[in-house]
Amino acid sequence: PRLAVIVVAAGSGTRLRGGAPKAFVGLGTRSILHRCLLGVFAGPLAQVVVVVPEGYEGDALTDARDAAGPAADLLTVVTGGATRQQSVSAGVAALWADVAVVLVHDAARALTPPAVFERVAAAVDAGAAAVIPTLPVVDTIKRVDADGRVVGGVDRSELAAAQTPQGFRRAVLEEALSGAETDHTDDAAAVAAAGHAVVTVAGDEASFKITTAPDLERARSMMQGAPA
């Protein structure tokens, strides 16, 4: 089935405070978005939809064409919305007619290895409606009330940290987003709320989300010696 990757890059990056929308902050010799798309174009795909803040469409196209190389024909750039979910919906609206499987990826997870895209896509191809990459939770987790008092523990073995790319059969994602009554922070939550089972595959430490300045430093140090 034809595969599309939607890269959501329309956030403002308020926690990073990098002087530009997060995806356009420098990483290596180019931007977070450019580095992310190098990984995307190394994985399986038929269409790549990049969702960016209003006014950044031209900058995005420059970075994306450069990352795509000979695959530039696969690119679509669209304007995002006020929330991540609205940005994903804008990306879904731009999918080509023959796309049957959709991977939704955070531009901020710029160092995600291509193997993760392959694992997620393979699980959807094998029949899953919805697939997310996860990592085990290593910290001991507490339930805390509004006053900061510990009110209980949480069994860590029941928990997993969700990453992206998250993969879906196209119809499942479209239906979940169009019927969503709340604003979900990831797409699997919208799909689960619509009643679909979500399965997991192994995530990767390198898929961490660049959220704060120390995260950006971590990404920069991981790229030392690696091609930009």
Ligand code: CTP
């Ligand atoms: N995103 C988006 N559209 C939005 C909000 C977020 O496309 N309206 C994207 C971001 O660009 C990012 C991903 O969703 O790639 C995860 O969001 P997050 O890490 O929260 O990024 P920002 O919202 O940009 O950062 P912050 O919350 O610190 O402002």
Ligand code: MG
């Ligand atoms: Mg955000």
